[in-house]
Amino acid sequence: MQTISIDTKNKHYNVYVGSHIYESVLTLYEKQLQKADHVVIFVDEVVAKLHLENLLRPLELISKKAVHVFKLPAGESSKAVETFMACHSFLLEVGCTRKTIAFALGGGASGDVVGFVASTFMRGIPFFQCPTTILAHDSAVGGKTAINHPQGKNMIGSFYQPDAVLFDVSTLSTLPPKEILSGMAEVIKHALISDHRWVEELFSFQTFYEISNDQYLSYLVKGIQVKAAIVEADEFEQSVRKYLNLGHTYGHAIEASTGYGKITHGESVAIGLVISLLLSEKVQSLQKGTARKLFDALCAFGYSFDPVLEHKIDTLIGYMKRDKKSSFGDLHFVLLEQIGQPCMEIVSVKEVLLAHEQLRKWSMEVHK
Amino acid sequence: MQTISIDTKNKHYNVYVGSHIYESVLTLYEKQLQKADHVVIFVDEVVAKLHLENLLRPLELISKKAVHVFKLPAGESSKAVETFMACHSFLLEVGCTRKTIAFALGGGASGDVVGFVASTFMRGIPFFQCPTTILAHDSAVGGKTAINHPQGKNMIGSFYQPDAVLFDVSTLSTLPPKEILSGMAEVIKHALISDHRWVEELFSFQTFYEISNDQYLSYLVKGIQVKAAIVEADEFEQSVRKYLNLGHTYGHAIEASTGYGKITHGESVAIGLVISLLLSEKVQSLQKGTARKLFDALCAFGYSFDPVLEHKIDTLIGYMKRDKKSSFGDLHFVLLEQIGQPCMEIVSVKEVLLAHEQLRKWSMEVHK
Numbered sequence: 001m002q003t004i005s006i007d008t009k010n011k012h013y014n015v016y017v018g019s020h021i022y023e024s025v026l027t028l029y030e031k032q033l034q035k036a037d038h039v040v041i042f043v044d045e046v047v048a049k050l051h052l053e054n055l056l057r058p059l060e061l062i063s064k065k066a067v068h069v070f071k072l073p074a075g076e077s078s079k080a081v082e083t084f085m086a087c088h089s090f091l092l093e094v095g096c097t098r099k100t101i102a103f104a105l106g107g108g109a110s111g112d113v114v115g116f117v118a119s120t121f122m123r124g125i126p127f128f129q130c131p132t133t134i135l136a137h138d139s140a141v142g143g144k145t146a147i148n149h150p151q152g153k154n155m156i157g158s159f160y161q162p163d164a165v166l167f168d169v170s171t172l173s174t175l176p177p178k179e180i181l182s183g184m185a186e187v188i189k190h191a192l193i194s195d196h197r198w199v200e201e202l203f204s205f206q207t208f209y210e211i212s213n214d215q216y217l218s219y220l221v222k223g224i225q226v227k228a229a230i231v232e233a234d235e236f237e238q239s240v241r242k243y244l245n246l247g248h249t250y251g252h253a254i255e256a257s258t259g260y261g262k263i264t265h266g267e268s269v270a271i272g273l274v275i276s277l278l279l280s281e282k283v284q285s286l287q288k289g290t291a292r293k294l295f296d297a298l299c300a301f302g303y304s305f306d307p308v309l310e311h312k313i314d315t316l317i318g319y320m321k322r323d324k325k326s327s328f329g330d331l332h333f334v335l336l337e338q339i340g341q342p343c344m345e346i347v348s349v350k351e352v353l354l355a356h357e358q359l360r361k362w363s364m365e366v367h368k
Numbered sequence: 369m370q371t372i373s374i375d376t377k378n379k380h381y382n383v384y385v386g387s388h389i390y391e392s393v394l395t396l397y398e399k400q401l402q403k404a405d406h407v408v409i410f411v412d413e414v415v416a417k418l419h420l421e422n423l424l425r426p427l428e429l430i431s432k433k434a435v436h437v438f439k440l441p442a443g444e445s446s447k448a449v450e451t452f453m454a455c456h457s458f459l460l461e462v463g464c465t466r467k468t469i470a471f472a473l474g475g476g477a478s479g480d481v482v483g484f485v486a487s488t489f490m491r492g493i494p495f496f497q498c499p500t501t502i503l504a505h506d507s508a509v510g511g512k513t514a515i516n517h518p519q520g521k522n523m524i525g526s527f528y529q530p531d532a533v534l535f536d537v538s539t540l541s542t543l544p545p546k547e548i549l550s551g552m553a554e555v556i557k558h559a560l561i562s563d564h565r566w567v568e569e570l571f572s573f574q575t576f577y578e579i580s581n582d583q584y585l586s587y588l589v590k591g592i593q594v595k596a597a598i599v600e601a602d603e604f605e606q607s608v609r610k611y612l613n614l615g616h617t618y619g620h621a622i623e624a625s626t627g628y629g630k631i632t633h634g635e636s637v638a639i640g641l642v643i644s645l646l647l648s649e650k651v652q653s654l655q656k657g658t659a660r661k662l663f664d665a666l667c668a669f670g671y672s673f674d675p676v677l678e679h680k681i682d683t684l685i686g687y688m689k690r691d692k693k694s695s696f697g698d699l700h701f702v703l704l705e706q707i708g709q710p711c712m713e714i715v716s717v718k719e720v721l722l723a724h725e726q727l728r729k730w731s732m733e734v735h736k
Contacts, residue, residue, distance in 0.1 A: 009377075081449065081453055085449055085517075088523065088524055089519065092517060092520060098692060119526065120524045120526055123526055123527055123605075124526070124527065144491065146491070149456055150457075151460045151461075155489070156456055157488060157490075158487065158526060159492070236491075321463070
């Protein structure tokens, strides 16, 4: 098991990464769990069938109480305000108070909504993140919580750090291929903003199936370390934390246009990464050809660029102008001066249009 | 104009109290207002008719932009999740971003919901509190934001400090008598937890109409100072901040049983204060007769104790057990060792029952 500690201004906590770690980690929190008046698990209904028992059993044993379970709809649909309110109703019906501890078991979506519930129930109760996807190596760390508004993803939320993150990588073996693609996009992003040798290592694979379990583990730990360092420096996203949004401005627009749940977050980010690199070559000093190299690698890994062909650029621009990093209707992008050196840049609509057209051409070539 | 500064761990801000102060205070924030991409005012629809122009005019002048206005339903009904979502929709439709500044103009309810909207829109935007009631001298300071859940008041919320509080006391002249009662209950509470001479001064009045404008101003400033000192010591209500809930455990139960909006917050708190003092005489060292003195003073001021006669104690106890200060189903009360010396105490159901019965008797006497 590896432990990464995160020190923000308001909270110090650990991220534990390893296989079958629930029991040993929970033991470290025995006192806190026993002092709680209630312990509840919020779990994605699909994940519940696969992994709930593995968490529930040691948790009941160690906390010495019956643990209450609330099942969330699977995936992004759980991030609707209706689910958020249903979680609050459940907590009130159980009789929870500020001395209750909540667990989020599932992928990024359930972590986001449960984090927001924990941050707002009676103005905040402690909670533990137990991610079960590669994607959640990113979202479970750093304290961003959110639900979706019909007009935009993650528009309603808070910064609220968990008490700990328990990342049991043995749960990853049950991931469907789409979820592997989704999660690995964020790993590739972490590599792009931090370390060119790591990028080359990732590009050396022909498919993700070549990656061994040990390599996965090391990539996830590395990704979390990249994120931890950035969150420690800028918890509330006033400066460097924005770099973690590489690929997300265009990616979120693709995700919103396609419809949440129809395309995964990471698949959208993967597309956004290519746009960011195209823009970086044009308006920054990124070496020419890097975007194409990334595009080819992503195609080989199995990412689809069809959504680029399906949406009008005007629709996408509309979503991008509403991005959380934007202001005054400008388009704010994270770009790369070079691999490992991110920067923020205001980009003209015209430049985005050109990058979009370039990616359209490449995407059409794939179909020939 | 008087200025009270509040220094919490995460934010330093000022509370300005005085008559017709909007223009002069906003001038102090000129740069920030001009840098914002949008400025929006959320205003209680009743307050809008009386005071909106007084804020809107200087705000447009000083921010150099058209200010967007969203009207909230008057009173406690604005704290429904539907209003919360409507506020978010409005912000998105206007095209607001993290660089938008929100103003809350109105009483405690609008301050609560707008604060929660500001704390959650894109994970937090700056906001200014402009309270227009006596009650809001309390709620606008200290960063507690909330909406109601059908099963409990203020169950969903956050700790989120405003950028400043602009308390224009000239707005108080339009307050209906019920609102004066509501607000003065919190003033009396601030006196009870801090200063016995202040309590005696308040009890020396026969009606609130004897209080001069200057005296009102000094009481409000004193109340804010009491609150500021406590919030600085314990922003997240882990210890001494709980003292501000004197009268609120039973008070909230009365408010919830009667129905939010049918009885004001302060009217409920006034009833709760008497219960707290009855319990303080019984299980703490508070001088016997103090509760009766308070009861008589409150009756003279015009507070009604009829709700005590209208609700079954079982229903009230049910609500009290769900109070945010509770845990394990115990009843947690703020009590007074003596006036000016609050403490936290777990009180048995039996003691609460006895206090309730005593207050019922007194309340029935009033009707004879």
